Amino acid sequence: MQVMTRILHVLDHSLPMQSGYTFRTRAVLKAQAAMGYEVRGVTGLRHTAEGPVAEEADGLLFHRTAGAASGPAGLREWREIAIFAKGIEKVVREWRPDVIHAHSPALCGQAALRVARRHDIPLVYEIRAFWEDAAVGNGTGSEGSLKYRLTRKLESHVVSRADAVVTICEGLKADLVGRGTAPERITVMPNGVDLTLFGEPASRDPELARSLGFEVGGAPCPVIGFIGSFYDYEGIDVLIEAMAHLAQRRSDARLLLVGGGPCEAALRAQAAASPAAEAIRFVGRVPHHEVERYYALADIMAYPRKRSRLTDLVTPLKPLEAMAQGKLVAASDVGGHRELVTHGRTGTLFTPDDPLACANALAGLLEDRAHWPAYRKAGRDHVESRHDWAVNAARYQDVYQMLALLKPENRGTVAA
Missing domain, CATH: 3.40.50.2000 (Glycogen Phosphorylase B;)
Structure with missing residues (x-):
């Protein structure tokens, strides 16, 4: 059985930016490092803080993806995915991780999926929220709109192709099961506190x-x-x-x-x-x-x-x-x-x-x-x-060990 030791986390944004998203990321990576994993992060175009292309923050190493995406809605996001995939691939070629662990939104998941399939690396996709619903909640989107439906469809696509799926709570898991995802493919990793x-x-x-x-x-x-x-x-x-x-x-x-x-x-x-x-x-x-x-x-x-x-x-x-x-x-x-x-x-x-x-x-x-x-x-x-991260993070070990047993031919095909 292959030993999974290097985990590359694919992220929307990270420290030194401060948000609930970055604090959970910090807790996850710190807990995994304490368990003996080598961890790094790579962020997409929505990490807007200025800094070097490889940056240490709070003892963690993050790689940045350079570039900008333009065009009408839909095409712009597709271009953003393509640029982000190149950024992920650069880190993969240099560092050769054993697992790519992408975190929502689905733009991160889709970019990671392209690279994971190209390099035959297992992919974990972790959902912290459905971002189409978050957009409705913060007033930047409306339920049932074209953007809402496209975001939901992209997320479902990434979930169906990922080798393992993680959610932060039972509510998200139940919604995915309702969409047709087998419950045994989903691990709940509750929100926690360091x-x-x-x-x-x-x-x-x-x-x-x-x-x-x-x-x-x-x-x-x-x-x-x-x-x-x-x-x-x-x-x-x-x-x-x-x-x-x-x-x-x-x-x-x-x-x-x-x-x-x-x-x-x-x-x-x-x-x-x-x-x-x-x-x-x-x-x-x-x-x-x-x-x-x-x-x-x-x-x-x-x-x-x-x-x-x-x-x-x-x-x-x-x-x-x-x-x-x-x-x-x-x-x-x-x-x-x-x-x-x-x-x-x-x-x-x-x-x-x-x-x-x-x-x-x-x-x-x-x-x-x-x-x-x-x-x-x-x-x-x-x-x-x-909800102590020092305890809950051990669940990731179970997920990674399951991936180590997964035969290459049972992984998804290269995503478009």
Whole structure:
């Protein structure tokens, strides 16, 4: 049996750019390196940070693909795939990996598929989200459009040709099975947390708290926090509206919003017009190394995602980070959250798209202070037992070992 030791990860973008995508990539590659694998990454044209053609970031080596794709929609993406495939092939010829491990979107998968078949290398395709649904969620696409259908068709093509398929949650797996993919071909690799980065939670900074108005009469206020990107599907507008209801029961409660995104201006305007305007604080984007200072101010982290295909199918990372930080979690009752949060044990779930339900859930947690230690312990235990990268990454070993047993003639044909 061939021993798979060199893994080339094909990526949309990577560190030093910062996003949930790059942080998961970092965790995966670090965990695999700790298991004894040699790992590298190669990024496509959508990695827009300036840097050398081979760049080390946080101890990991990433190769960059140079070039630009132009033309009308559809043709432009096809040209982008061709350029990216050349970039992948360059690394393959120089480094000779044992496995090509491509990560969504499907543009990465299709480019990797061309090179994998040309060089007879096993291909793993890992789906973190269906990007056509993500485009709908962030307002750059519409469900059922031509682009939506073409993206979905391309993804299905890559899935059918890959030697192994990985998804981050059961919702995505179930959707692929519904499209005709055999369930035994799909491995679920849950979103996880690198617990080496979450030791003792940072201490509350009294000066920072006072500067934000999080004290009344010298006593700390209860703080609800949201740290992340301001997209419509995140439901931050629901949370802002909920604060007006919550203020009727807890006038001392405050809302901390950290981050930015396309909805920021509208959210700031909504907050300014709210009866609870004085209780809402926007701090904008903060450097990644300062995020823990803001986590430390919050008692409850709120995740009011709206119901959609995206939020029902995909599990987010942020609730797991909050549990690792020892925070209480209040989340909307959508499919992605239900895979992570057990109502009444590791957090509380409330009806999505309902500001009053959100307010009642937050008020219930604030009024149940006696059970906070139990919530915190259950959340941390859940992350340690089911979402620690040091443990979960071992599942990749099973996938790679299966590929080592796969005979060349059983792999797909060269993709167009």
